Amino acid sequence: MSEIQTFAREFLRDPLNVASLVPSGGPLCRQAAAPLPETGDPVVLDLGAGTGQVTDVLQERLAGRGRHIAVEFNPRMAALLAERHPKVEVLCDDANAVVERLLAEGVRADLTVSGLPWLVTAPTTGPSIFEALARLAAPGGAVTQLAHAWIRFFPTAKQVQRNLEAAFEEVVVSRTVWANVPPAVVYVARRPRP
Secondary structure: OOHHHHHHHHHHHOOOOOOOOOOOOHHHHHHHHOOOOOOOOOEEEEEOOOOOHHHHHHHHHHOOOOEEEEEOOOHHHHHHHHHHOOOOEEEOOOHHHHHHHHHHHOOOEEEEEEOOOHHHHOOOOOOOHHHHHHHHEEEEEEEEEEEEHHHOOOHHHHHHHHHHHHHEEEEEEOOOEOOOOOOEEEEEEEEEOO
């Protein structure tokens, strides 16, 4: 079964936890990975990694450097991801739980790329995951969040942006990546608030 078929099947099974009907395209993945440091041994957290499209780009850019942790809640997608990327620490778990464990271990991420669905990034109760990601960010680190362009103006999407702005001093929205299906944007957040 192809990755696109796997993605579509899992989206139809659980549309609230699988953010898209199809995986992200290369141009969107490159935009999301752009803040990755070019030197050193960065720690990269890849949330909602799906079948690994962003993971592919991150691995290419890391070229054997640093530590790459990919988190995918869906067990079938996580298994495919682990098979495709044996050098990546693939965790089949809840993103919030992983972030809290990493914080407890003293880990700091130079880049977190989030493909998490709105259900996770704009909860109706409790704190947003972005508060924890701000605490997890290394000095000079960044968080990127992928989003379909057509839903940017819905109330839930506006809440995601407010959650990012509450956790970070700088939040920039990329230009629309029209080459993605569907067209999408990347939120880039830097400078965690104290």
